[in-house]
Amino acid sequence: MIADFVVSPKTEAEVIEILKVCYEHNVPVTTRGAGTGNYGQAMPLAGGCVMHMDKMAAVKQIAPGRVVVEPGCLLKDLDAATKADSGQEIRMFSSTWATATIGGFIAGGSGGVGSCTWGSLRDLGNIIRLRVVTMEAEPRVLEFRGEELARVSHAYGTNGIITEIEIPLAPAYDWVDLFLTTEDFMDAARFAEELGNEDGILIKLATVFEAPIAKDYFQRVAPHVDSGDNLIGLMVAPQSMEGFLTFLDRRPEAKLIYRSDASDWDRTPGLVFEYGWNHTTLRALKFDPSITYLQVRYGFPQHLELIEKMRTSLSPEVLQHLEVLRENGKVMFAGLSLVKFTTEERLDEIVKMHEDAGAMIFNPHRYTLEEGGRQSVDDQQLAFKREADPKGLLNPGKMIAWDDPDWKYAEMYAYPKMQAAE
Amino acid sequence: MIADFVVSPKTEAEVIEILKVCYEHNVPVTTRGAGTGNYGQAMPLAGGCVMHMDKMAAVKQIAPGRVVVEPGCLLKDLDAATKADSGQEIRMFSSTWATATIGGFIAGGSGGVGSCTWGSLRDLGNIIRLRVVTMEAEPRVLEFRGEELARVSHAYGTNGIITEIEIPLAPAYDWVDLFLTTEDFMDAARFAEELGNEDGILIKLATVFEAPIAKDYFQRVAPHVDSGDNLIGLMVAPQSMEGFLTFLDRRPEAKLIYRSDASDWDRTPGLVFEYGWNHTTLRALKFDPSITYLQVRYGFPQHLELIEKMRTSLSPEVLQHLEVLRENGKVMFAGLSLVKFTTEERLDEIVKMHEDAGAMIFNPHRYTLEEGGRQSVDDQQLAFKREADPKGLLNPGKMIAWDDPDWKYAEMYAYPKMQAAE
Ligand SMILES: Cc1cc2nc3c(=O)[nH]c(=O)nc-3n(C[C@H](O)[C@H](O)[C@H](O)COP(=O)(O)OP(=O)(O)OC[C@H]3O[C@@H](n4cnc5c(N)ncnc54)[C@H](O)[C@@H]3O)c2cc1C
Ligand SMILES: Cc1cc2nc3c(=O)[nH]c(=O)nc-3n(C[C@H](O)[C@H](O)[C@H](O)COP(=O)(O)OP(=O)(O)OC[C@H]3O[C@@H](n4cnc5c(N)ncnc54)[C@H](O)[C@@H]3O)c2cc1C
Numbered sequence: 126m127i128a129d130f131v132v133s134p135k136t137e138a139e140v141i142e143i144l145k146v147c148y149e150h151n152v153p154v155t156t157r158g159a160g161t162g163n164y165g166q167a168m169p170l171a172g173g174c175v176m177h178m179d180k181m182a183a184v185k186q187i188a189p190g191r192v193v194v195e196p197g198c199l200l201k202d203l204d205a206a207t208k209a210d211s212g213q214e215i216r217m218f219s220s221t222w223a224t225a226t227i228g229g230f231i232a233g234g235s236g237g238v239g240s241c242t243w244g245s246l247r248d249l250g251n252i253i254r255l256r257v258v259t260m261e262a263e264p265r266v267l268e269f270r271g272e273e274l275a276r277v278s279h280a281y282g283t284n285g286i287i288t289e290i291e292i293p294l295a296p297a298y299d300w301v302d303l304f305l306t307t308e309d310f311m312d313a314a315r316f317a318e319e320l321g322n323e324d325g326i327l328i329k330l331a332t333v334f335e336a337p338i339a340k341d342y343f344q345r346v347a348p349h350v351d352s353g354d355n356l357i358g359l360m361v362a363p364q365s366m367e368g369f370l371t372f373l374d375r376r377p378e379a380k381l382i383y384r385s386d387a388s389d390w391d392r393t394p395g396l397v398f399e400y401g402w403n404h405t406t407l408r409a410l411k412f413d414p415s416i417t418y419l420q421v422r423y424g425f426p427q428h429l430e431l432i433e434k435m436r437t438s439l440s441p442e443v444l445q446h447l448e449v450l451r452e453n454g455k456v457m458f459a460g461l462s463l464v465k466f467t468t469e470e471r472l473d474e475i476v477k478m479h480e481d482a483g484a485m486i487f488n489p490h491r492y493t494l495e496e497g498g499r500q501s502v503d504d505q506q507l508a509f510k511r512e513a514d515p516k517g518l519l520n521p522g523k524m525i526a527w528d529d530p531d532w533k534y535a536e537m538y539a540y541p542k543m544q545a546a547e
Numbered sequence: 548m549i550a551d552f553v554v555s556p557k558t559e560a561e562v563i564e565i566l567k568v569c570y571e572h573n574v575p576v577t578t579r580g581a582g583t584g585n586y587g588q589a590m591p592l593a594g595g596c597v598m599h600m601d602k603m604a605a606v607k608q609i610a611p612g613r614v615v616v617e618p619g620c621l622l623k624d625l626d627a628a629t630k631a632d633s634g635q636e637i638r639m640f641s642s643t644w645a646t647a648t649i650g651g652f653i654a655g656g657s658g659g660v661g662s663c664t665w666g667s668l669r670d671l672g673n674i675i676r677l678r679v680v681t682m683e684a685e686p687r688v689l690e691f692r693g694e695e696l697a698r699v700s701h702a703y704g705t706n707g708i709i710t711e712i713e714i715p716l717a718p719a720y721d722w723v724d725l726f727l728t729t730e731d732f733m734d735a736a737r738f739a740e741e742l743g744n745e746d747g748i749l750i751k752l753a754t755v756f757e758a759p760i761a762k763d764y765f766q767r768v769a770p771h772v773d774s775g776d777n778l779i780g781l782m783v784a785p786q787s788m789e790g791f792l793t794f795l796d797r798r799p800e801a802k803l804i805y806r807s808d809a810s811d812w813d814r815t816p817g818l819v820f821e822y823g824w825n826h827t828t829l830r831a832l833k834f835d836p837s838i839t840y841l842q843v844r845y846g847f848p849q850h851l852e853l854i855e856k857m858r859t860s861l862s863p864e865v866l867q868h869l870e871v872l873r874e875n876g877k878v879m880f881a882g883l884s885l886v887k888f889t890t891e892e893r894l895d896e897i898v899k900m901h902e903d904a905g906a907m908i909f910n911p912h913r914y915t916l917e918e919g920g921r922q923s924v925d926d927q928q929l930a931f932k933r934e935a936d937p938k939g940l941l942n943p944g945k946m947i948a949w950d951d952p953d954w955k956y957a958e959m960y961a962y963p964k965m966q967a968a969e
Contacts, residue, residue, distance in 0.1 A: 249793050
């Protein structure tokens with residue numbers, strides 16, 4: 126699973142040239158942003174060419190509420206440019222903000238910090254336009270808007286190379302990072318949900334960590350908490366801090382232990398969002414390599430009930446890590462639960478318990494489109510792949526439906542290529 | 548009900564001086580912004596001094612996400628100043644934006660254009676700080692934040708004069724004004740609610756008008772609609788127009804008839820929000836003086852069901868006018884229903900039908916705090932009035948609880964002073 130050669134196009138014209146040559150010689154092409162895709166989406170399963178996007182990183186145009194950017198730009202660099210230009214920033218980003226690219230986020234991510242306000246990347250309005258090059262004898266350059274965006278966003282680079290991105294911007298504020306603790310876990314979950322429902326308080330992140338995640342896995346936070354403390358991590362707009370403190374006063378069950386604008390901690394904990402989303406698992410793994418995680422959807426309006434149920438049945442084998450997320454206008458939770466791995470059978474059992482209760486699971490242990498994030502074949506993406514990558518050379522092995530059109534979610538664990546790859 | 552004299556203080560020091568002198572001589576003081584308060588809140592019921600705030604209109608400080616302003620500043624002028632300074636605008640405003648003051652909006656309003664995103668003025672975070680002068684022998688200057696804001700916001704100037712306001716700002720965009728029609732009324736209501744629930748599409752207004760409101764009362768819209776057309780009025784951020792058009796394509800039942808960024812109408816209809824909120828009634832009244840209105844709360848999650856029920860029972864005697872509003876994180880509707888007035892008894896009957904169904908009514912035909920907006924005595928405001936206006940000289944007659952501590956909502960129609968005033 127290593128590439129035969131690596132290229133770094135500097136322009137769209139060079140992307141076209143590379144695809145043309147690879148098409149002619151039947152060479153697979155795997156596009157790579159920063160390679161943080163944690164389902165292994167940018168692994169060149171079939172060898173061939175790895176196309177690095179790092180030289181296509183220009184911020185091309187900034188206007189009120191929108192930006193046009195090349196795919197290789199780091200999320201962090203993009204925010205710096207839009208902030209310097211006009212006090213703006215991207216609506217949402219993966220917790221890999223410091224290292225990941227905007228192209229990789231759009232082709233491989235789903236949401237993250239900011240999704241408590243703006244929903245997910247796939248929601249209407251969170252991507253304005255994508256420019257895409259196809260993998261054909263004569264590669265075409267296409268511009269997608271509206272419904273067509275779904276063809277290539279979150280398609281893992283399997284059906285076209287994104288060369289330009291237009292996305293909306295939100296105002297950039299000096300977000301205040303906060304940590305709070307509660308003794309009772311459900312108090313923490315309710316606190317986060319209720320804050321998410323405060324229409325006048327602007328937040329960018331609301332994360333809940335069951336005890337003893339903070340004590341055991343968060344080195345810089347550990348000195349300030351006990352093993353029994355559940356932790357809440359927040360990003361609040363400075364102009365909303367007065368409102369937030371009033372909200373907090375009404376909830377004596379929550380204790381504020383850290384605010385970045387007035388901290389007395391010896392060592393700064395760093396950015397709060399680098400504890401959330403997939404960074405929680407990353408931190409836990411450093412202390413306990415037997416840990417894995419599940420990606421759970423706790424949908425409105427059963428979310429709190431489902432969370433309580435799963436926790437009652439499974440804690441501490443499964444520790445709750447929750448992210449406030451908006452879906453269809455409602456505050457609910459994404460769960461990125463930490464699981465102490467024992468056997469495949471037990472993991473399957475845990476997955477089944479969630480699904481039986483009504484909590485949908487996105488299996489993070491798989492790196493294909495269908496297994497990782499979607500659970501079903503995306504007909505639109507598949508149809509577009511037929512047209513845009515007729516030889517199936519783009520990121521081969523990542524779209525099961527391409528290799529096996531009859532694939533069904535129920536057979537997920539049975540797909541032989543996947544099992545071999547694990 | 549006319550003032551004995553009028554003053555226009557230019558500074559807080561002058562406000563203090565005026566209150567001091569009036570206190571000494573037992574002269575009632577009614578504060579006045581622009582006098583648009585449509586419950587008659589700024590009427591000097593007891594004569595005395597009317598204090599105009601028009602000379603205290605400075606925008607004092609603008610920062611990312613917030614502004615400090617004097618109360619007499621027109622909403623329109625405030626927006627112009629913050630937009631010019633840093634591309635910002637106030638989160639919400641009454642549809643009287645062009646004529647009303649920020650002080651009058653905070654002392655007498657509840658929300659409006661922008662409340663579909665940010666909730667109501669009373670929601671945590673929508674006011675940061677208020678500076679208030681009391682009506683005592685030696686007037687005090689107090690600064691309120693957090694819970695204390697509720698003492699004076701929406702208190703009709705009955706317990707202190709607001710001399711400085713700090714509120715949050717949102718980014719200013721060149722909002723696209725839109726009109727759409729549907730044949731079926733509930734299609735229009737669903738359209739507005741579903742748009743309100745699109746997390747990635749930024750809107751500032753979503754209004755629904757039952758047929759034939761548009762044809763009968765909206766002169767500039769009438770040539771473009773039929774009597775049977777229900778109308779939807781929207782303000783959408785320009786960067787959200789792509790997403791909006793996709794949303795629209797999925798709903799063939801709605802027809803786009805006007806967009807301000809690409810209009811082919813001979814005569815511009817003007818600003819869409821000047822058709823919404825209380826402006827709807829104003830426009831209807833010009834054509835039919837027998838019209839009055841009811842302010843209804845269609846709460847989540849029964850909102851659509853309640854609306855359908857009221858409409859089935861009462862249309863066309865009562866025509867639905869709906870405003871998308873966020874409350875506790877959920878999209879719901881405020882109704883400002885147009886009522887063809889016949890008798891007081893029938894109006895009472897209509898009110899009762901709403902209340903029996905579970906749709907709360909704020910009676911707009913009364914101009915006291917308790918009758919108009921609150922339905923119950925606000926103990927916090929009453930307690931603060933005892934302290935800040937011991938002689939009861941501020942805007943007398945507007946806080947029933949002051950004159951009659953045993954007043955109950957159930958006796959609303961029996962309060963004799965009110966009936967006399969009508
Ligand atoms: C610790 C950690 C935390 C994470 N947190 C989040 C999170 O909060 N939210 C989230 O959504 N994801 C998260 N992820 C997953 C991943 O990091 C993000 O999706 C990230 O934004 C990917 O960016 P990248 O530049 O590293 O992309 P890569 O990993 O390089 O690529 C991702 C996918 O996109 C394809 N691709 C890259 N560029 C292009 C292009 N120009 N055209 C077409 N296809 C392309 C690749 O082929 C690959 O399939 C996390 C991962 C880790 C390891
Ligand atoms: C056509 C129409 C549409 C409207 N639309 C809306 C709407 O969408 N949303 C909404 O909330 N309201 C609405 N209103 C009601 C009203 O216009 C608004 O509340 C408006 O913002 C009031 O501003 P004003 O300057 O006219 O205040 P005024 O009417 O002058 O005063 C309102 C109240 O505040 C008090 N007051 C004024 N200034 C001060 C001060 N500095 N300190 C203390 N008390 C003070 C007055 O005594 C009075 O009781 C509407 C009214 C009309 C006629």
